Amino acid sequence: MRASRLLSILLILQTRGRTTAETLAAEFEVSVRTIYRDIDQLSAAGAPVYADRGRSGGFQLMDGYRTRLTGLTDAEAETLFLGGLSGPAAQMGFSGAVTTMQLKLLAALPPERQAAAERLAGRFHLDPVGWYQDADEAERLPVIAQAVWTNRPIAVRYESWKGEVARTLEPLGLILKGGLWYLAARAVGASRGEPRTYRVSNILELTVGEETFERPAGFDLAAWWAETSKRFEAEIFTGTARLRLTEAGLKRLAKLGVEQARIAAAAPVAAEGWVEVEVPIESVEHAATDFQRLGAEAEVLAPEALRVAMKTSAARLSTLYAD
Structure with missing residues (x-):
């Protein structure tokens, strides 16, 4: 801890110039005597x-x-100042490390480039959370991040869609997707299978083990997540629905998802103002909820079960709002 503070003090003096002992003490939350x-x-x-x-x-x-760091060009160091990193890092318990890293990067740049790096950080910011949404409540994230970093297994009680389950996991990596944190981990058992995805906020309890485990040779978190996401998106659709939409309905359909947007973009509106399209659906229940957002700009033609679900929902709304 002290060695890290000494280096940080040196970098602060280099990047900021003359600095008082009181300012440094407040920065590192230590006494002036220290x-x-x-x-x-x-x-x-x-x-x-x-x-x-x-x-x-x-x-x-x-x-x-x-004091200069080697191996980074000015442009490379500048791009690492892009905003948005501090928020996820703080959630994982690495905010201090990020601050030190940025000081080191700033020190790696010549004086005439430091202002440009700081200007870059002030003009670009990454906010991974959608509008009208809060960041994922993941209070156990720092503990999990340390377990990932130190290759220590975790015993968890997890709330899955089937109910609560108990697992011992080998945590391999953390992913931030749309403001939500996910854990890539292998379940410990008689035979270790492929890594699976666990939503961090669904972990109800966890205990970190004392022993360590060996990571799978050649495991690439980014490549695994790309393949997992692609497979999930392909497997989530279990059927199709046939819709009749207006031009306004097509615009609303495009906002339901990437696949729906592709279908809407490729559908020419007929002369009478309506067009028929086939749309993949996850289930009748999910589709009925989604297609209600299309309002009177769309009519479900098939399957019959989905059409009945839409009629039932419309009848309930009509009854609810009747005088």
Whole structure:
């Protein structure tokens, strides 16, 4: 911890210039006396730190002294300042590490490029959560992140769509998708199968094991997630529905999903203003809920079970709003 603080102090002095002991103490949540000891330690290690006394005094580095990181071009370092990283990192318990990383990156840049990097961070921001939605409540995320990092199994009580289950998992990675956190993990058992996806907020209890496990050789989290997502989207549709829509209905259909948007874009509106399309559906229940958002701009023609579900829903609404 102290070694990390010493490096951070050195980088702060390099990027910010003269800084008071009180400011540094507040930055690292330590006492002013501790900062003075840290400065002595830096001086003993050869860092040219000196103090200016008085009301406008503080610590600073000798002119011309710079510590540089190698291996990053200016452009590469600048792009790592893109906003949005701090939020997910804080959720995982890595906010301090991100702050130190950004200081190191800033120190890697020459003075004339530091302003450009800070300007980039101030002009681009990543917000992964949809409108009118809150970030996923994942209070156990920091513990899981540490288990992922240290290759330690976790015993969990998990709420699945079938009910609560108990599992011992080997956590392989964390994914943030649309503001929701997911865990890629293998279940521990007689024979370890392929990794599966677990929503972090559905983990009700967990205990981290003392032992460690060996990660699958060559496991690529990004490639696995891309393949898993593609397979999930392909398998989720179990049937099709035939719809009759107006031009306004096509626009509403396009907002229901990627596949629906593709179908809507490829459907030419007939001269009478209506067009028929076939749309993949997950189930009659899900489709009935989704297609109610189309209002009177769409009519379900098939399957009959879905048409009946829509008629039943429309009748209930009519009764509810009748005088």
